[in-house]
Amino acid sequence: MSQSNKLLVDARGLSCPGPITELVKAYRNAKNGDIIEVWATDPGFEPDIKAWISRTGNQLVELRKEQDRIVAVIRVTAKK
Amino acid sequence: MVKKVVILGGGTGGALLANKLPRDEFEVTIVDKQEYHHFLPALLYIAFRGYRKPIKRGIKTLLKPWVNFIPSGARAVNLYDRYVELENGKRLNYDYLVIATGATMDYSKVPGLDKVVEQFGNYHSTEENAWKVWNSLNSMGSGTLVIGLTYERYRCPPSPLEGVFLAEEYFRMRGIRDKVRIVYITFYPKPYPAEGINEIVEPLLKERGIEYLTLFMVDHVDPEKRVIYFMEGEEIKYDVFIPIPPHAGADIKYTPEDVLDSDRFVKADKFTNRVQGFDDAFVIGDASALPVAKTGVTAHLQADVVAKLLMGETAANTGRTHCPFDVGYGLGTFVISDFRNPALRFPVGKLPHLFKVAFMASYWDMILYPELWDPIFNAYFSATEPSKLRVFYG
Numbered sequence: 001m002s003q004s005n006k007l008l009v010d011a012r013g014l015s016c017p018g019p020i021t022e023l024v025k026a027y028r029n030a031k032n033g034d035i036i037e038v039w040a041t042d043p044g045f046e047p048d049i050k051a052w053i054s055r056t057g058n059q060l061v062e063l064r065k066e067q068d069r070i071v072a073v074i075r076v077t078a079k080k
Numbered sequence: 081m082v083k084k085v086v087i088l089g090g091g092t093g094g095a096l097l098a099n100k101l102p103r104d105e106f107e108v109t110i111v112d113k114q115e116y117h118h119f120l121p122a123l124l125y126i127a128f129r130g131y132r133k134p135i136k137r138g139i140k141t142l143l144k145p146w147v148n149f150i151p152s153g154a155r156a157v158n159l160y161d162r163y164v165e166l167e168n169g170k171r172l173n174y175d176y177l178v179i180a181t182g183a184t185m186d187y188s189k190v191p192g193l194d195k196v197v198e199q200f201g202n203y204h205s206t207e208e209n210a211w212k213v214w215n216s217l218n219s220m221g222s223g224t225l226v227i228g229l230t231y232e233r234y235r236c237p238p239s240p241l242e243g244v245f246l247a248e249e250y251f252r253m254r255g256i257r258d259k260v261r262i263v264y265i266t267f268y269p270k271p272y273p274a275e276g277i278n279e280i281v282e283p284l285l286k287e288r289g290i291e292y293l294t295l296f297m298v299d300h301v302d303p304e305k306r307v308i309y310f311m312e313g314e315e316i317k318y319d320v321f322i323p324i325p326p327h328a329g330a331d332i333k334y335t336p337e338d339v340l341d342s343d344r345f346v347k348a349d350k351f352t353n354r355v356q357g358f359d360d361a362f363v364i365g366d367a368s369a370l371p372v373a374k375t376g377v378t379a380h381l382q383a384d385v386v387a388k389l390l391m392g393e394t395a396a397n398t399g400r401t402h403c404p405f406d407v408g409y410g411l412g413t414f415v416i417s418d419f420r421n422p423a424l425r426f427p428v429g430k431l432p433h434l435f436k437v438a439f440m441a442s443y444w445d446m447i448l449y450p451e452l453w454d455p456i457f458n459a460y461f462s463a464t465e466p467s468k469l470r471v472f473y474g
Contacts, residue, residue, distance in 0.1 A: 014371050017273035024267050024297055025232045051269045055295040056312050080313035
């Protein structure tokens with residue numbers, strides 16, 4: 001039985017489209033069941049991640065704003 | 081005392097830097113496995129216009145007479161012991177190392193892509209592949225042309241859409257535009273990833289009837305069935321597919337290994353280009369893992385900064401881009417930004433296209449005589465700083 005992984009993508013300090021690029025790089029190597037946690041500081045990341053989730057059908061477990069970053073926790077569910 | 085500088089790569093960044101360093105202070109050696117320096121932006125025009133002028137020059141002819149040139153690949157770099165190992169095993173010691181090895185193509189990252197490129201070519205690698213694109217377009221009388229991003233790392237951010245716009249112009253000129261469906265694919269949320277430029281180009285795509293699929297990540301391609309498969313299971317059939325291929329860093333063994341990222345690009349400080357953890361090694365241009373665009377202007381400006389740092393001056397990158405973006409029909413825009421200013425909304429007009437043509441004509445001269453061209457470029461870059469242009473195009 002394959003094991004789920006948790007991947008951290010630290011995209012702090014990257015301006016748009018850096019965070020989404022880093023997310024896609026991690027997603028390419030992920031499998032269904034994996035959790036990807038993205039840290040970003042660019043305000044454009046929030047609408048981008050919502051659009052990405054809506055288009056791909058993966059699961060947005062949590063999207064929160066902390067003092068110094070936006071954190072998105074994604075469960076990979078849509079890969080074929 | 082004269083300092084030994086070894087520069088890996090004789091492309092835009094490497095050659096410019098070598099020619100900028102004063103001969104009385106530095107002994108400069110360029111190492112490159114290729115004998116020729118290619119003007120890579122011209123691949124776009126070979127692919128979509130059948131451009132026939134020469135696009136390469138011997139590296140040696142582009143260097144000042146006092147710059148040494150070794151036509152060899154490098155197989156290893158030891159940053160601790162300050163040496164470069166050549167293909168024949170010979171070691172070159174240095175006081176300063178500059179990595180300017182550019183980017184290479186790694187088709188293996190997307191299964192099936194190697195055969196697609198063999199069949200239809202691409203305009204990011206070689207002249208031969210760019211001519212394949214031209215031949216592929218010429219052989220199309222109808223059907224679906226797909227152009228687009230296949231991976232997250234690629235050079236020249238405007239070039240994917242430039243190809244789409246030039247293809248549209250080409251089919252219209254041939255009178256078969258209504259018979260060819262043009263589809264652009266990208267993993268970004270919008271056709272162009274930077275909002276300012278997207279606001280310029282997205283309406284153009286709509287106006288010219290070009291379809292685009294955003295947030296589509298290529299998983300693999302079946303070259304026999306001519307189908308592109310995306311990660312969530314969708315697919316698109318094509319008659320001709322011109323991929324923007326995955327780019328990767330040069331195949332050189334580095335010590336320590338952790339200066340490379342997962343795509344073999346070299347990690348560095350974004351202001352000084354110093355290789356992560358080393359004061360005497362730099363990386364410029366496409367070879368770096370920096371979150372800046374892989375473009376000629378980036379390499380050019382980074383070469384300026386590193387030259388100044390080597391000469392003991394204070395200098396820092398601003399993250400400046402200034403790329404002409406061809407949208408066909410003799411028109412274009414500019415991608416102008418820096419670390420502090422996102423891309424401007426530079427309106428479409430004739431100027432960017434003319435700038436691009438003029439730059440192509442002066443490129444070789446600019447590489448060989450930076451002492452003549454630098455004052456012109458400095459004045460131009462100063463007059464067009466993003467913070468100044470924001471007033472008009474913010």
